[in-house]
Amino acid sequence: MQTLLRYVFLSLTLLIGMAExxxxxxxxxxxxxxxxxxxxxxxxxxxxxxxxxxxxxxxxxxxxxxxxxxxxxxxxxxxxxxxxxxxxxxxxxxxxxxxxxxxxxxxxxxxxxxxxxxxxxxxxxxxxxxxxxxxxxxxxxxxxxxxxxxxxxxxxxxxxxxxxxxxxxxxxxxxxxxxxILHPAYLRLQEALALYRAIAAQGGWHKVPEDSVLRPGEENPVIPVLKQRLRITGDFPGQLDGSRAYDDVLTEAVKGFQARHGLEADGVIGPRTFRALNRTVDERVDQLRASLERARWLFRDLDSDYVFVNIGGPETYFVQNGEMVWKTRSIVGQAYRQTPVFREDIQYIDFNPTWTVPVSIFQRDKLPLIRRDSNYLSRGNYTVLNSDGRPINPTSVNWNGSPNVSLRQEPGPKNALGQVKFMFPNAYSVYLHDTDNRSLFDRNERNLSSGCVRIENPFELADLLMKSDPDWSAAGREAILASGKTTRINLPEPVPVLLTYFTAWMDETGQVQFREDLYERDAKVISALNSTPEG
Known part of the structure; x- marks a missing residue:
């Protein structure tokens, strides 16, 4: 009987195997x-x-x-x-x-x-x-x-x-x-996305009423709602009670929130801070998704050394051997004079640079100033050039017409480029440079330039870029600056510079940073990400 059962079982197994x-x-x-x-x-x-x-x-x-x-x-x-x-x-x-x-x-x-x-x-x-x-x-x-x-x-x-x-x-x-992608910035973005998706799964946050400006030291019935809103995103560590007082603990929480949203960190809650508070959690999730998509465009097979500019920040970083070794605050183009997104190689540095005023800036900004103030050119140390590029006397020009001239600002403390610029020839005539007005770096909102990128600590960047040159030294740099003469120094090797645009990221300390989309670029990326494939 057992032999028969074995035979039947083996036959069924073979038949099933053959069928399969x-x-x-x-x-x-x-x-x-x-x-x-x-x-x-x-x-x-x-x-x-x-x-x-x-x-x-x-x-x-x-x-x-x-x-x-x-x-x-x-x-x-x-x-x-x-x-x-x-x-x-x-x-x-x-x-x-x-x-x-x-x-x-x-x-x-x-x-x-x-x-x-x-x-x-x-x-x-x-x-x-x-x-x-x-x-x-x-x-x-x-x-x-x-x-x-x-x-x-x-x-x-x-x-x-x-x-x-x-x-x-x-x-x-x-x-x-x-x-x-294993780039640290990409991994941090994934962490931030998970955090805000978890907040979304819990229902997000309620809108903070915008009926009046909120100031430290005051009392307002909105304060409990504000505390709850800030607690959800980890900005408020204090007690959630019924107090209406805008106390010191809440003030510090608001300042921290403002700082990580690129706002003036003064504790006063006006229209811009209300706007940041009342962005929905879904909007924040989409900003992070847009940043992840941009990172996929950029963060694969990067060079070991490169300069990275985040226009949306705005900050500038230097990455060496794959590690971020330096960063500084930056000033970038205004909404109507946007800094372009592109990649090039920094080839040389100009110390004590001259500045040839772009035609658009000359016509839109400089010409009206010259017409109103006959001393504007001399006070700003400008040289007037004719169509052949030769210096001419400013008094020979009819400034009230449409003069076929250009302006060059000579080296000196009033030069708009400051004492150094980093050159990467490109179709936009955009570069990194110093500035004659360093106080602007103290602003949290720094979309103030005509398109170029001003950096706060340019000499530190110069030394980093020249580090592999055995003949370079800080003392030599200072001697060049002291000469007042325009001096071009070629880099030992060209270094890539990436001008990018991110409005959301997680920084090295674990703080999730958001910025307003001043160039109105996020919506198109998010719309494309949300589009459903045809099939």
Whole structure:
């Protein structure tokens, strides 16, 4: 009897194995048919999931001899886990049509070979979309800026072959781990996003009534609401009681909130502070998502040394050997004279620079001043140049007309560029430089220039850029400055400078920083991130 049972069991096992093999072969045949239809254009979507990586999908299945990928439990679980985990990067489930993929999987449970093949191919398309979003970002930055000139790092070799190797010897999760950006600023942004998403899950915060300006030392019925609002974001450490007093503890909390929102930290709550307080948690989440997307455009395969300007901050950093070693406050362009976003190489430094006034500034700013004040040019140490670039007497110019002249401000304490500028020739005539008015750095809101970037401690940056030159010294720099002569010093090696725009980030101390979007650039990025793919 036992022998008979063994025989029956073995026969059933063989029959089941043969049936599974037959079904697997049928699934493979359907996958091959569907991929041929994809490549020919006869099939452009499955289950409302439109193909965007047709060549990759077809190539991957060809490498695998059209064997299904995601019907195997471990791979399928990996994909599901990574799609859920994609929220860490600021993506949404809708980006990957997770609900449609789940429907296709439910249909495939019937065991129909065509349904199994359709699910598998759709899952491969979704996996390709996930990998592309993590590696490159969801949105092409050139959609917002036709002059975008940052290099985009491309994955080396054959992407399909790489993915196939990971699927064979490791997993999709291992591949995702290997291509994720590990830049500290990116990881801090992920931490900030998780924090604000947790706040959103708890219901966010209530709006603080804006009926009147709130000042330290006063009493106001709004104070309990204000305390609760600040407690939710970790800005207020005091007691949540019914007191209406704007006391010292609350004052310090408000100043801290103002500082991390780029506002004048005086404790007085007026229109700008109310605006920052009453931005919704969803708005803050979207700002962080926009910053993560921008980071994906920028933070892959960076040079070991570079200067990084955050126009939205505004601050300037120097990164050496991959570590931030220096930062300083900066002044950037006003909303109507925006500092552009681009990348170039700093090639040389000019000490005691002259300043040739750009035509737009000459016509819009300088000409009216000259017409009102006949001593303006001499007081500012300006030289007037004719159309050939030769100095001429200012009195020979009809300033009330449309003079075909230009202005050059000579070196000295009144020069708008200060005592040093860092040159990276570019189409915008923008550079980093010193200033003759250092008091402006004390403002929290520093969008004040005509487009160039003023930096607070320029000589520190000069010494860092020249550090590898054995002949460079602080004493030598001071001697150049004391000479009063314009002197050009070439860098030992060109150093990249990245002019970027971030309105949300987490700083090195763990403080989440937000700024108003003065250039009105966030909305377009957020809209693109929130757009639902066609398929």
């Amino acid at each position: 093999k037959v079904l697997a072969n049928e699934v493979n045949d359907r996958i091959e048919e569907f991929t041929l239809d994809m490549s020919s254009g006869r099939l452009d979507m499955i289950g409302d999931i439109r193909f965007g990586a047709t060549q990759f999908v077809a190539r991957l299945y060809a490498l695998r001899e059209y064997e299904a990928i995601w019907l195997e439990g471990d791979h399928r679980e990996d994909l599901l886990n990574e799609l859920v985990d994609a929220e860490r990067h600021g993506f949404r489930q809708e980006d990957f049509k997770v609900d449609r993929l789940a429907e296709l999987y439910a249909v495939s449970r019937s065991g129909d070979a065509a349904a199994l093949a359709r699910f598998d191919i759709a899952a491969t398309e979704v996996a390709a979309r996930l990998l592309q979003h993590i590696y490159y970002g969801k949105v092409d930055p050139k959609l917002f800026d036709a002059n975008w000139n940052f290099e985009r790092a491309f994955a080396p070799g054959d992407p399909a072959k790489l993915v196939n190797q990971y699927l064979d010897v490791a997993s999709l999760s291992a591949l995702v781990d290997d291509i994720e």
